[in-house]
Amino acid sequence: MLSVQRGVAVACALVCAHSAYCVVGFAQPAYNWQRLANSMVDKEIVAAGVKNERVIAAMRNTPRHEFVTPNLRERAYYDMALPIGNSQTISPPFVVASMTEALDPQPNDRVLEIGTGSGYQAAILSPLVRDVYTIEIVDELSRRATRVLKRLHYDNVHTRSGDGYQGWKEVAPFDKIIVTCSPEKVPQPLVDQLREGGLMVIPVGERYRQTLYLMRKKDGALKSEALRATLFVPMTGAAEEQRQIKPDGAHPKLTNGSFEEVAQDKDGEKNAVTEPAGWHYLRQLMLKSDPSAPDGKQYVQFHNGDPGRGCHALQGFAVDGRQVSNLELKYWVSGENVRPGMPTDDLPRILVTFYDDRRATIAEEAVGAFTGTFAWREESARIRVPLKAREAIIRIGLLGGTGDLSFDNLRLQPVSAK
Secondary structure, three states: OOOOOOOOOOEEEOOOOOOOOOOOOOOOEEEHHHHHHHHHHHHHHOOOOHHHHHHHHHHHOOOOHHHHHHHHHOOOOOOOOEEEEEEEEEEEEHHHHHHHHHOOOOOOOOEEEEOOOHHHHHHHHHHHEEEEEEEEHHHHHHHHHHHHHHHHHOOOOOEEOOHHHHHOOOHHEEEEEEEEEOOOOOOOOHHHHHHEEEEEEEEEEEEOEEEEEEEEEEOEEEEEEEEEEEEEEOOOOOOHHHHOOOOOOOOOOOOOOOOOOOOOOOOEHHHHHHHOOEOOOOOOEEEEOOOOOOOOOOOEEEEOOEEEEEOEEEEEOOOOOOOOEEEEEEEEEEEEEEEOOOOOOOEEEEEEEEEEEOEEEEEEEEEEEEOEEEEEEEEEEEEEEOOOOEEEEEEEEEEOOOOEEEEEEEEEEEEEEE
């Protein structure tokens, strides 16, 4: 949702899985939007674990199609990010819902949002809190979001164009702060402007390896709790250039492909929820411990008994098609009663989606599909990299299929350079 100038970042999760439930035609009549919203909420938000009834109601009642460009409205109720211009996106609904739930919005809260983007996150917060103050670095996006929010009568949302990492000092302190970007560390002005005892939800980490944290201010400092691995689109501007660890598109690779690392909180302690580090948007995944795993002691297993239901894990990585023409993917896989979903093109497999420098989808390569019952076996595949590719996402899992599908020791490396 937010592109960064000095100290501010792009704020929205990169593209997530396409929903298997919402099928919308371009000429879909307006009275169907509510039905589509309800279907999305039931099958992509509630089924994924969001429980806060007020947040669920806000997700049902906020017209997401009003916050996307007209040419993409047929995808408004897919659980995926969509481009909104200026190399930015509107966050997937599940990401918005889960971050909002983590923020624990209360009726008297004053909330600061860093990264207005389309205005969708602010609109979700509007009925849940007293006031929302939201900042966007890109003037064009700020003006557009302001017009939409005013037209839809979100009167308690206050917009501003500027450097979000500097906060909004004139109206501080805030009860809650939600940051839809991924810095290497929390900007100090935001810490200063959060009231004592207040909460902040923020993704922190490297460009393609981030963790979503819930932070509470105590004695002037932030105490953190890791929520889950996540992926937000890369930052731009000086903040991105100043990163200590930068991705290398000439040497693409996967992180934690053997699933031995688990998510940790910011103080280095294991999180109560055991999830593999480096992987995000996890659906129906179990981290299994077994000395007989193909590599190390852990692997991941996907289980799904409901055809069409989301069942996957994602990871983003840098890849520059000007320097890399092919990728070699190696992995171990096993399955039990693995079957396609409904429709039958919901195939258990591996998908690699490539994006250009505007973060538009330019190609998708499939590896697999996997069916039946089979013991652990090592497989490999060669994947062509489009010349215009600058980044990619790999998606593993049943992807709408059913059964039990396990992966271990995923490795990715370039096999030829240009």
